[in-house]
Amino acid sequence: MATQRRQPRSRPETLARRRDILDAAVEIFGSKGFTGGTLQEIADQVGMTHAGILHHFGSKDQLLLEVLRHRDETDVADLEEQHIPDGMPLFRHLVRTAFVNAHRAGIVQAYVVLSAESVTDDHPGRDFFQKRYETLRAEVAHAFAVVCAERGVTAPETVAAASASILAVMDGLQVQWLLDPDAVDLAAASEFAIEAIVGAVLSPAPSPLS
Amino acid sequence: MATQRRQPRSRPETLARRRDILDAAVEIFGSKGFTGGTLQEIADQVGMTHAGILHHFGSKDQLLLEVLRHRDETDVADLEEQHIPDGMPLFRHLVRTAFVNAHRAGIVQAYVVLSAESVTDDHPGRDFFQKRYETLRAEVAHAFAVVCAERGVTAPETVAAASASILAVMDGLQVQWLLDPDAVDLAAASEFAIEAIVGAVLSPAPSPLS
DNA sequence: GTCTATACACCGATAGAC
DNA sequence: GTCTATCGGTGTATAGAC
Incomplete structure (x- = not known):
């Protein structure tokens, strides 16, 4: 229930690119907020155009949700997976x-x-x-x-x-x-x-x- | 030091209008945040155009500062002024x-x-x-x-x-x-x-x- | 003091070339 | 998978009429 779709993600190179975007989004949303931060700023930080971000995540809202889910997984990994x-x-x-x-x-x-x-x-x-x-x-x-x-x-x-x-x-x-x-x-x-x-x-x- | 300029405010009718705007701004900024809330929404709520708001407060930033100061005065009035x-x-x-x-x-x-x-x-x-x-x-x-x-x-x-x-x-x-x-x-x-x-x-x- | 009109910039999202 | 180009919409702020 927590992880709905995981395998339909294709190349391993693409996954790394997505992680780069997520890391950049954490930084931008953290320093400017979700409303204040823009796709342009996130794109600049990762060396892309904002259209590239939308190709990977579909919309700004969806990007936020994946950022939050990603943070939870990364941060609670040592807590959830261990015990x-x-x-x-x-x-x-x-x-x-x-x-x-x-x-x-x-x-x-x-x-x-x-x-x-x-x-x-x-x-x-x-x-x-x-x-x-x-x-x-x-x-x-x-x-x-x-x-x-x-x-x-x-x-x-x-x-x-x-x-x-x-x-x-x-x-x-x-x-x-x-x-x-x-x-x-x-x-x-x-x-x-x-x-x-x-x-x-x-x-x-x-x-x-x- | 806390209240720098107070007397150069002219008519008493204008002061009431300013208070209306401040009340509306508290509501809009509260429900949408400062970045997310717009002068247009505040103007609508008080029955004006956004240009009218800017006439009274100069800029959106200045409006926020006066909102915060106003809230502090109103909210702490019964605490600060009494004792x-x-x-x-x-x-x-x-x-x-x-x-x-x-x-x-x-x-x-x-x-x-x-x-x-x-x-x-x-x-x-x-x-x-x-x-x-x-x-x-x-x-x-x-x-x-x-x-x-x-x-x-x-x-x-x-x-x-x-x-x-x-x-x-x-x-x-x-x-x-x-x-x-x-x-x-x-x-x-x-x-x-x-x-x-x-x-x-x-x-x-x-x-x-x- | 409030309005209309407008300048100017930027945003998110889409379409299509490469 | 990434880009360019662009659309439609919205934002703050200013200028000037009333």
């Missing part, structure tokens, strides 16, 4: 991801710009990001369930809020970090927030706000 | 804001789209958002300092990370909520995360990840 961490290792993996991201501003920016842009009306990437977050929330929630089971406690009803919050804080910190890298320590802040949220689920404290 | 909450009341105010936002999807979407779009190259709103986050982080950090002083403890070095994280989790939850309002409870999750982070600063627990 998905679960339980406490998943939270450690998320922290490690934040540390890695602190050295990949380009990739982070593409993700931040495109995910936020996707909430606009009729954005071609909307469905992708909605499903992506749904999947990620479920994975984090499952990790919480595993950890709670290990400790012999039933998972509290705060798991749903905590799962969304962990993804949210990682995304939100990326925005602040991209705007002002010197003012925000992406890795340290992500680690602190994730530990705080995980801790709040495992040992609920009385609300400090009341 | 800025500090200490624990500030955190309660942030939670209350999340509850209010859950009924203002349009405003939230404009903020989410424009803030993320502002990290793109040469975006006219970049400086605004960079300074905005800088100010907000300082206000939250000050509230932490006040609360710590009230309890007779010196503010820990986790305050910087916690301040950025609180703003980040609120922003990130808005994205997930806009993409899938039924799957994410914006108010409840924001409250949970803020309490978790505040709690982690006030009573540091050993890292659950180690």
Whole structure:
């Protein structure tokens, strides 16, 4: 269901060309957004005309969808194909991801710009990001369930809020970090927030706000 | 320094017209983004031609800057002009804001789209958002300092990370909520995360990840 | 202060040569 | 598979009438 058509792609040389285009598109869409980036800019970067891009991908919308799918495959390859961490290792993996991201501003920016842009009306990437977050929330929630089971406690009803919050804080910190890298320590802040949220689920404290 | 020119604005009728345009621009930029939204759409909504908009604001970039400034004044009026909450009341105010936002999807979407779009190259709103986050982080950090002083403890070095994280989790939850309002409870999750982070600063627990 | 008209540039997409 | 040429549409901004 995830990979519908794969073999009808012909020559291996063509596949390499497509990958070049996808890499260029990530860079352009990341620095200008999907609406702001143009096929002309992507074509220039890969040494083609914009007509060549359309020959390979049909339309600008379709190119975006393949960019998002490509990023997911490449980025999650070491996670999906090896094996998905679960339980406490998943939270450690998320922290490690934040540390890695602190050295990949380009990739982070593409993700931040495109995910936020996707909430606009009729954005071609909307469905992708909605499903992506749904999947990620479920994975984090499952990790919480595993950890709670290990400790012999039933998972509290705060798991749903905590799962969304962990993804949210990682995304939100990326925005602040991209705007002002010197003012925000992406890795340290992500680690602190994730530990705080995980801790709040495992040992609920009385609300400090009341 | 914040309000450079204010009196050279002539008739009161003109000022009302400008406000109409600003309101329309918030809606269009919110639903289509700054790059995607057009002066034509804004003009249609307010019953003018796009030339009329440019007469009032000079350029599209300038219009965006005045939209952001206008939103800040309107939204923070009840907070800035009355008095800025500090200490624990500030955190309660942030939670209350999340509850209010859950009924203002349009405003939230404009903020989410424009803030993320502002990290793109040469975006006219970049400086605004960079300074905005800088100010907000300082206000939250000050509230932490006040609360710590009230309890007779010196503010820990986790305050910087916690301040950025609180703003980040609120922003990130808005994205997930806009993409899938039924799957994410914006108010409840924001409250949970803020309490978790505040709690982690006030009573540091050993890292659950180690 | 708002309009019409227009200048000027650019975009995405298609058609057809090579 | 890539190019040139082009179409149709749209964008911001300016000039000048009213």
